[in-house]
Structure formats: structure tokens, C-alpha cells
Amino acid sequence: xxxxxxxxxxxxxxxxxxxxxxxxxxxxxxxxxxxxxxxxxxxxxxxxxxxxxxxxxxxxxxxxxxxxxxxxxxxxxxxxxxxxxxxxxxxxxxxxxxxxxxxxxxxxxxxxxxxxxxxxxxxxxxxxxxxxxxxxxxxxxxxxxxxxxxxxxxxxxxxxxxxxxxxxxxxxxxxxxxxxxxxxxxxxxxxxxxxxxxxxxxxxxxxxxxxxxxxxxxxxxxxxxxxxxxxxxxxxxxxxxxxxxxxxxxxxxxxxxxxxxxxxxxxxxxxxxxxxxxxxxxxxxxxxxxxxxxxxxxxxxxxxxxxxxxxxxxxxxxxxxxxxxxxxxxxxxxxxxxxxxxxxxxxxxxxxxxxxxxx
Amino acid sequence: xxxxxxxxxxxxxxxxxxxxxxxxxxxxxxxxxxxxxxxxxxxxxxxxxxxxxxxxxxxxxxxxxxxxxxxxxxxxxxxxxxxxxxxxxxxxxxxxxxxxxxxxxxxxxxxxxxxxxxxxxxxxxxxxxxxxxxxxxxxxxxxxxxxxxxxxxxxxxxxxxxxxxxxxxxxxxxxxxxxxxxxxxxxxxxxxxxxxxxxxxxxxxxxxxxxxxxxxxxxxxxxxxxxxxxxxxxxxxxxxxxxxxxxxxxxxxxxxxxxxxxxxxx
Numbered sequence: 001x002x003x004x005x006x007x008x009x010x011x012x013x014x015x016x017x018x019x020x021x022x023x024x025x026x027x028x029x030x031x032x033x034x035x036x037x038x039x040x041x042x043x044x045x046x047x048x049x050x051x052x053x054x055x056x057x058x059x060x061x062x063x064x065x066x067x068x069x070x071x072x073x074x075x076x077x078x079x080x081x082x083x084x085x086x087x088x089x090x091x092x093x094x095x096x097x098x099x100x101x102x103x104x105x106x107x108x109x110x111x112x113x114x115x116x117x118x119x120x121x122x123x124x125x126x127x128x129x130x131x132x133x134x135x136x137x138x139x140x141x142x143x144x145x146x147x148x149x150x151x152x153x154x155x156x157x158x159x160x161x162x163x164x165x166x167x168x169x170x171x172x173x174x175x176x177x178x179x180x181x182x183x184x185x186x187x188x189x190x191x192x193x194x195x196x197x198x199x200x201x202x203x204x205x206x207x208x209x210x211x212x213x214x215x216x217x218x219x220x221x222x223x224x225x226x227x228x229x230x231x232x233x234x235x236x237x238x239x240x241x242x243x244x245x246x247x248x249x250x251x252x253x254x255x256x257x258x259x260x261x262x263x264x265x266x267x268x269x270x271x272x273x274x275x276x277x278x279x280x281x282x283x284x285x286x287x288x289x290x291x292x293x294x295x296x297x298x299x300x301x302x303x304x305x306x307x308x309x310x311x312x313x314x315x316x317x318x319x320x321x322x323x324x325x326x327x328x329x330x331x332x333x334x335x336x337x338x339x340x341x342x343x344x345x346x347x348x349x350x351x352x353x354x355x356x357x358x359x
Numbered sequence: 360x361x362x363x364x365x366x367x368x369x370x371x372x373x374x375x376x377x378x379x380x381x382x383x384x385x386x387x388x389x390x391x392x393x394x395x396x397x398x399x400x401x402x403x404x405x406x407x408x409x410x411x412x413x414x415x416x417x418x419x420x421x422x423x424x425x426x427x428x429x430x431x432x433x434x435x436x437x438x439x440x441x442x443x444x445x446x447x448x449x450x451x452x453x454x455x456x457x458x459x460x461x462x463x464x465x466x467x468x469x470x471x472x473x474x475x476x477x478x479x480x481x482x483x484x485x486x487x488x489x490x491x492x493x494x495x496x497x498x499x500x501x502x503x504x505x506x507x508x509x510x511x512x513x514x515x516x517x518x519x520x521x522x523x524x525x526x527x528x529x530x531x532x533x534x535x536x537x538x539x540x541x542x543x544x545x546x547x548x549x550x551x552x553x554x555x556x557x558x559x560x561x562x563x564x565x566x567x568x569x570x571x572x573x574x575x576x577x578x579x580x581x582x583x584x585x586x587x588x589x590x591x592x593x594x595x596x597x598x599x600x601x602x603x604x605x606x607x608x609x610x611x612x613x614x615x616x617x618x619x620x621x622x623x624x625x
Contacts, residue, residue, distance in 0.1 A: 034620055083620065086456055090617040112458045122449035127373040139365030140457035140464075168376075188457070 021063035024225035029094035056249040069240030070229040076246040078229035086116040115185035116194040121177040126170040141188040155183040174201035252348045264347035265339035266309040272333040276304040280327035366467025392486045413575035422487040424547035433476030435513040437469035439520035452623040495581040508594040512566040518605025525612035541567040569593045
């Protein structure tokens with residue numbers, strides 16, 4: 001899927017968001033290395049310390065009011081970047097500012113403007129009710145006592161937990177706990193919200209509702225800037241204004257979803273047919289109109305699935321379909337499939353390699 | 360202060376959700392005091408002479424020793440225990456993500472254990488008085504001052520324990536060693552001058568030795584605080600020396616945890 005060779009990061013030219021608005025987050029050459037744990041044998045041998053670079057000279061800007069996706073597979077460095085922004089981890093090199101405050105020089109100011117929501121539900125007190133959890137954090141966030149009750153009630157209502165606020169968190173579902181984590185972060189009235197894989201524990205319907213809530217309530221109404229770390233390409237490309245793609249701690253590309261998709265991923269389609277081995281498919285491949293990715297061996301009621309890439313604009317897809325009909329191939333359905341993260345990363349690396357070769 | 364109160368309240372609500380455990384914790388004190396009463400009664404003729412400079416009644420002598428030691432032991436381990444639990448639950452990072460400073464967080468996190476230890480101490484003293492221990496009630500403010508100095512001195516040991524926990528995820532033998540040493544050589548059940556002379560030097564290195572002697576002189580013999588002045592000054596010196604060391608250790612460990620990214624590890 002990936003290669004370890006360093007590639008030059010692609011940066012979108014369509015950065016209207018950043019140009020038009022003030023910056024909420026600025027990250028410049030941020031680097032973090034962690035020591036590799038030595039085994040007993042290495043310790044006894046007196047082997048020296050090794051370090052692994054988990055965030056490698058990462059740079060990007062996020063504008064005020066932007067929903068910015070940090071997309072990457074496991075181990076890409078997304079969570080470490082978030083932990084550095086929330087001042088929990090100290091960077092080894094580079095700088096980062098949140099609303100103009102340096103994360104290393106002014107950590108307490110950063111913590112007043114930024115709130116991080118991890119997907120770790122353990123960070124809630126499970127023996128307390130949702131309301132009691134929020135009351136505790138309202139005090140820690142220094143919400144004035146007179147405003148606390150009203151704010152907590154309002155936050156519970158905002159995340160749809162007003163009917164279950166007095167229930168012990170241990171009895172909550174994962175989705176409810178996730179919403180409570182959001183409510184807890186919102187108590188601080190943050191200007192920047194860090195969401196680390198917030199929909200990991202949610203079913204697709206709840207995840208969609210949650211994204212809708214983020215857009216309407218937090219971004220549109222409260223003018224909050226959101227950084228969302230995810231390994232779900234659909235979520236990042238479908239929901240975020242701009243996306244940075246990370247792999248092994250490095251920035252591969254930054255840009256809008258439309259731009260990244262258009263530049264780095266082919267249009268993927270799924271064709272339902274009774275004859276997946278028909279010669280017409282090979283003919284189309286020879287003509288360069290279609291590239292078969294996978295034939296699913298198992299058919300359903302005699303219909304088989306062919307996953308393929310059809311390069312070019314959507315009119316090419318209509319030509320492919322017409323060609324299949326002309327050849328007498330039975331096609332029940334042709335549907336567009338969203339590119340996966342793996343496809344996108346492979347596309348970016350492939351494009352970079354081609355550009356290097358051309359250069 | 361509001362932050363401390365909120366953290367103590369949250370701990371209280373958590374603990375009261377385990378009601379049986381809480382009741383058993385109080386009931387266990389009875390099993391501690393009643394045997395102490397009978398043992399002290401039996402040993403009174405033997406101990407009257409050695410404890411003469413601190414008390415006339417061996418049961419009251421042992422009651423003060425056991426109560427203060429139980430209280431101090433709880434205070435010493437309060438922060439490391441609360442920190443270990445908070446790291447394990449994942450709440451510590453969430454706390455650190457708020458604008459509340461670390462000092463207030465530590466006091467709030469350990470506050471409930473200290474308050475609960477105080478309640479247990481009050482129950483022990485009440486039970487002891489009911490069984491015939493004689494205390495000078497007017498000396499309570501002086502005792503409170505001595506206890507405060509003891510809490511600060513042993514709290515500094517707790518801070519070092521918290522630093523070890525942040526760095527190594529264990530306090531190692533530090534807390535158990537200090538508490539066991541204090542129980543054996545700090546004059547909890549016998550005055551420090553009856554232990555072998557070579558051990559008395561070790562006993563002089565323990566803040567509890569000074570604290571217990573001073574507390575007994577004022578609350579059991581009714582002496583003014585000035586009589587125990589030397590012991591109180593020694594305690595204050597311990598606090599002055601140990602607290603900065605504890606704070607420095609925590610600062611160094613926290614810096615290491617932030618550098619190595621281990622703050623949230625458990």
C-alpha cells in the first residue's frame with residue numbers, strides 16, 4: 001500500500017479558506033520522536049537508545065471556522081499531533097500555535113482556547129451521572145458558578161442527553177458516551193475543537209447525525225474550528241472543508257476533498273452482471289476504457305460483482321455501459337464507489353513517483 | 360478552591376456509589392480500637408513508667424499513636440493512589456487538559472482521601488473516649504497545627520511517590536518503606552526512647568517521632584504548645600526541606616512524561 005521513500009507533499013493551490021480568514025491553528029515543521037522500548041536482552045547488552053519518528057516535519061494551517069480533516073492510517077501520527085496541540089506531549093522540533101498561542105510557551109492559554117475530545121470513553125467517570133461529570137469539568141474549566149447549572153443543562157440538551165442526564169454513565173451506550181465527551185469539551189466554550197476518531201464507536205446513522213450536529217451546531221452556530229482525525233476516507237472527504245493526508249508521520253497532501261479525489265483517486269465503480277468473465281471486459285481493458293480491480297467469485301441469485309476503475313470524466317462511464325450493452329452483457333446495476341483511504345494514499349504516492357520520474 | 364471542592368465532591372459521589380465498602384471501612388475501626396483497649400489495659404502497669412513524659416494512660420497513648428499513624432498513612436498514599444487510579448481510568452489527561460493548575464488538581468484528587476481519613480480518625484478518637492481515654496479538648500487547635508505539619512511533611516513523601524508513579528508507573532518501595540519505618544520507629548505504640556540506641560538515630564529522622572511526641576504532650580498531658588516547641592520546629596523544618604523536593608520531583612517527572620508521551624499510559 002505504501003512506500004517508506006520520502007515524497008514531496010502536495011499542497012493545494014485552492015487554499016481560499018486559509019487566505020480569506022484568520023488562522024486558528026498553525027503548525028510549522030512539527031516533529032516528534034519517541035524512544036523505542038528496549039527488551040531485556042538489549043538492556044543487558046547495553047544497547048543504545050533508539051528513537052522512532054512518529055511526526056516528521058508536519059506543517060499545515062487551519063482557518064477559523066474551518067472543518068479540517070486529518071486523514072491517515074493507524075500510526076500516521078494523527079493522535080500525536082492532537083496530543084501535542086492539546087499540550088499533553090511536548091514536540092521535539094517545530095512550532096505550533098492555537099489562536100496565536102504557542103503550545104510550548106503558553107500551554108495554559110492554549111488549554112483555555114482548545115478542547116480535545118478523544119474517542120477514549122474511559123476518561124469519563126463511569127460511576128457518576130452525565131450531569132455530575134459535566135458539573136465537575138465545569139468547575140475545572142472555571143465556568144462561573146452562577147452559570148454552571150444552566151450551561152450544563154444546555155450542553156446536555158445540545159448533545160441530546162437531556163432526558164438521561166441523571167443516569168450513571170456506566171449505563172450509557174458508546175454513542176451516548178461519545179456525545180457526553182463532546183458536551184464536556186464544549187463546556188470550555190472552545191474556539192478550537194480536536195476530535196480524534198469521534199465516530200469510531202457510532203453506527204452509520206448515529207455517525208451521520210453526529211456530523212450534522214458538528215456542522216450546524218458547532219461550526220455554523222458557535223463558529224468553532226474543528227480538527228477531525230480519522231482513518232475513514234469517506235468521513236474526511238465527505239465532511240471536511242479541507243483535508244491533510246498523513247502517512248508514517250509525514251504529510252502526503254493537503255487540499256479540498258474535491259481536489260484530492262480528482263487528483264489522486266480514480267473513479268471506482270461496481271458492476272453487477274451475470275457474466276463477469278465476458279470477453280467485452282477484456283476488450284474494454286485493452287482499449288484503456290476500464291481496469292478491472294476484482295471479480296467477486298460469489299454470486300447472489302446469479303448476479304456477480306465486478307469492481308473496476310473507469311478513468312476520465314463521467315461521460316466515459318456512459319460509454320463503457322453502452323459498450324457492455326452492445327456486447328450483450330447483462331448489467332443489473334452500475335454504482336459509483338467512494339475511494340478508500342488505501343486507494344487515496346496509493347494514488348498520492350503513485351502521482352508523486354510519476355512526477356519525480358517526469359522531472 | 361472551587362476546583363478542589365468539585366474534585367472532592369466527585370470522589371465522594373463515586374465512593375458513596377459503593378455503599379457496602381464504605382460502611383465496612385468504618386466498621387473495621389471497631390475491630391482496631393477494641394483489641395487495642397484490652398491490650399493497653401493489660402500493659403498499663405508495665406508501660407506507665409516509660410510513657411510518663413507523654414501520657415499517664417497507656418490506652419490514650421496508643422490511641423493517639425494509632426489514630427495519627429492511620430491518618431498520616433492515608434494522607435501519604437492519598438495522592439499516589441488517586442493518581443494511579445486517575446491514570447488507569449484515563450481521567451488524568453482530561454484533568455490536565457483543563458486550565459486548572461496541577462497543584463489544585465493534586466490537592467483535589469487527594470482531598471477526598473484526606474477528608475475521609477480525618478473522619479475515620481474522628482471515629483477512632485470518639486470510640487477511644489467512649490472506652491475511657493482521657494484527652495484535653497482545649498488542646499485541639501494545637502493538635503490541629505501539629506497534624507497539619509505532619510500532613511505537609513508526609514504529603515511531600517506522597518509527592519515524591521506521585522513523581523515515581525508518573526515516571527515509572529510504580530512508587531516502588533518508597534511509600535511502604537517510609538510508612539513501615541514510621542510505624543516501627545516513629546513511636547506509634549511505644550515511646551522512641553525505649554528502642555535500641557542505634558535505632559533511635561533512625562527514629563530521629565522520621566517526622567512522625569516529633570509529631571507524635573508533641574501531640575501527646577499537648578493533648579494527653581495538657582502541656583502548652585511551647586513545651587513541645589522543639590518538636591514543632593523540627594516538624595516545620597522537615598516541611599520546609601521536603602516540600603520543595605517533592606514539588607521538584609513532580610515537575611521533573613511531568614516534564615519527562617510530556618517529552619516521552621507517557622502521560623496517558625497505564
